[in-house]
Amino acid sequence: MTGRGARWLFVVLLVAELVLLTRQVSRRGLAGPRAEAMVVAVLGPVARSVVAVESAIGGAAAGMSTRRRLREENRRLAERLEAAERELLRRQGIEEDVLRLGAAVRYHRRTGTAMRLADVVYVDHASWLRSLLLHVGEAGVERNQPVIATQGLVGRVVVAADRYAKVQLVTDRASAVGAMLERTGRQGVVRGDGEGGLALDYLPLQADVRVGDRVVTAGIDGIYPRGIAIGVVTVVAPGTQLFHRIVVAPAVDFALLDHVYLLERQAPPELVEGDGRDLP
Amino acid sequence: MTFLRILLALGAAYVGQLLGTRLTPWFPALVDLFLVVVVWYALHTRSAVAQLIGAAAGLLHDGLTGGLFGLHAFANTVVAYGVAAAAQRVEVQQQAVRVLLFAAASALQQGLVLLLLLLLTDAPDAPGWGWALGRVAITAMLGAVLVGIESRLRSRWSRWQHARSSRLRFR
Numbered sequence: 001m002t003g004r005g006a007r008w009l010f011v012v013l014l015v016a017e018l019v020l021l022t023r024q025v026s027r028r029g030l031a032g033p034r035a036e037a038m039v040v041a042v043l044g045p046v047a048r049s050v051v052a053v054e055s056a057i058g059g060a061a062a063g064m065s066t067r068r069r070l071r072e073e074n075r076r077l078a079e080r081l082e083a084a085e086r087e088l089l090r091r092q093g094i095e096e097d098v099l100r101l102g103a104a105v106r107y108h109r110r111t112g113t114a115m116r117l118a119d120v121v122y123v124d125h126a127s128w129l130r131s132l133l134l135h136v137g138e139a140g141v142e143r144n145q146p147v148i149a150t151q152g153l154v155g156r157v158v159v160a161a162d163r164y165a166k167v168q169l170v171t172d173r174a175s176a177v178g179a180m181l182e183r184t185g186r187q188g189v190v191r192g193d194g195e196g197g198l199a200l201d202y203l204p205l206q207a208d209v210r211v212g213d214r215v216v217t218a219g220i221d222g223i224y225p226r227g228i229a230i231g232v233v234t235v236v237a238p239g240t241q242l243f244h245r246i247v248v249a250p251a252v253d254f255a256l257l258d259h260v261y262l263l264e265r266q267a268p269p270e271l272v273e274g275d276g277r278d279l280p
Numbered sequence: 281m282t283f284l285r286i287l288l289a290l291g292a293a294y295v296g297q298l299l300g301t302r303l304t305p306w307f308p309a310l311v312d313l314f315l316v317v318v319v320w321y322a323l324h325t326r327s328a329v330a331q332l333i334g335a336a337a338g339l340l341h342d343g344l345t346g347g348l349f350g351l352h353a354f355a356n357t358v359v360a361y362g363v364a365a366a367a368q369r370v371e372v373q374q375q376a377v378r379v380l381l382f383a384a385a386s387a388l389q390q391g392l393v394l395l396l397l398l399l400l401t402d403a404p405d406a407p408g409w410g411w412a413l414g415r416v417a418i419t420a421m422l423g424a425v426l427v428g429i430e431s432r433l434r435s436r437w438s439r440w441q442h443a444r445s446s447r448l449r450f451r
C-alpha cells in the first residue's frame with residue numbers, strides 16, 4: 001500500500017473507531033456494543049483455558065507444601081461453619097418474627113433471592129480501567145445483573161456475551177449504587193473513587209455518620225436488591241458543600257476473588273398490598 | 281506466514297497479559313504487552329499493516345479492560361501510524377532511538393485514552409502520574425529487551441552468513 005493508501009486507511013480506521021465509541025456514549029444504559037460482546041465471547045474461552053492451565057500447574061507445584069496449611073485452614077473453617085450455623089439459627093428466628101409481623105400489616109418481603117455461581121476468569125482491580133471477566137455457564141446472563149461475593153457487593157454485568165460476562169466493579173468511577181447506612185437507614189449514593197476505594201455521596205452534614213458504620217445497598221436504584229454489604233465507613237469529614245465527605249472501604253477484597261454469585265433479576269423486592277387503610 | 285506470526289504475537293500478548301495479572305494485580309496497571317507488539321510491528325512493517333495490528337491489538341485489550349470499548353483500538357491505531365511514520369523519517373537503526381520510540385508510544389497511548397475519556401465520559405478515571413510514568417518506563421524496558429535480542433540475533437546471523445560465505449570461497 002502506498003503512503004496515500006496508508007493515510008486513507010488511517011482515516012477510515014479512526015472514523016470507524018470514533019463511531020464505535022460515540023455510539024456507546026449516546027446509547028449509554030441500553031445494550032452494550034455488539035462488537036465487545038463478540039470479542040468477549042470469542043476470547044473468553046481462551047482466557048478460561050489459560051487460567052485453568054495456570055491453576056493446574058500452580059496447584060500441582062504448591063500441592064505438597066500447602067497440605068499442612070490446608071489442614072489448619074480446614075480446622076478454622078469448621079469452627080467458622082459451626083459459628084455460622086449458630087448465627088443462621090438465630091437469624092431464622094428473627095426472620096420468622098419479621099414475617100409474622102409483616103403478615104399482620106400485610107407487608108410482603110421477598111426472601112431467598114436466587115443466586116448462581118460464576119467463575120472469575122480475569123480480574124483487574126488495580127489498573128486505571130478496571131474490569132472483571134466471568135464465566136457464567138450455559139444459563140447465560142443479562143445486562144445489569146448484580147454480582148456479589150460472600151463478603152458483599154462486587155458490581156453489575158455490563159457486557160453479556162453468551163457464556164461470558166464483563167462486570168463493572170463497584171469501585172469504578174462510573175459506577176453508582178443506591179446505598180444506606182445500616183445503623184440509621186440514611187440513604188445516599190456510593191461511587192467508586194477511581195483508586196480502588198468508595199465514596200458515599202449526598203449525606204447532609206446533619207446526618208449521623210460514624211467511622212465503622214456499615215454501608216449496604218438501599219434497593220432504590222432498580223439494579224441491586226436491598227441489604228447487600230458494600231463496605232465500612234473509614235473517613236467522615238466535612239465536604240465542600242452541604243454534604244459530608246465520606247470514604248468507604250469496600251467489603252470485598254477484589255484481589256482474592258475466585259468465584260462470585262450472580263443474583264437473578266427480580267421485581268422490586270417489597271410492596272404493600274391494598275391501599276393501607278385497614279392497617280392497624 | 282506473516283499473518284500467522286502476527287496472530288501468534290497478538291495471542292502471546294493476550295496470554296501474557298492474562299498470566300501477568302494472575303501473578304500480580306499491579307501488572308495491568310504497569311504493563312501493556314499489546315502496545316509492545318504494536319510498536320514492534322510499526323517499526324518492522326508497512327504503515328497500513330501496523331495500523332491494522334494496532335486496531336486489532338486495541339480491540340483485544342478493550343475486551344479485557346473496563347471503560348468504553350474501542351479506546352485502546354483508537355489509541356493504538358494512532359500510535360502505530362505515528363511510530364511507522366517516525367520510523368520512515370528518523371534513523372531508527374540506533375537502539376536508543378528505538379527504545380525512546382517505545383517510551384513515547386506508551387506516553388502517547390495513555391494521553392490519547394485519557395483525552396477520549398475526558399471528551400466522552402462524565403467522570404473519567406485517570407491514572408496517577410507515578411503509574412503513568414511507571415508504564416512508560418516498563419514499556420521502554422520491554423522495548424530495550426526486544427531491541428537487544430533482535431540486534432544480537434542479527435549480528436549472530438550476519439556472523440554465520442559471513443563464515444558460511446568464506447567457507448564456500450575456500451572450496
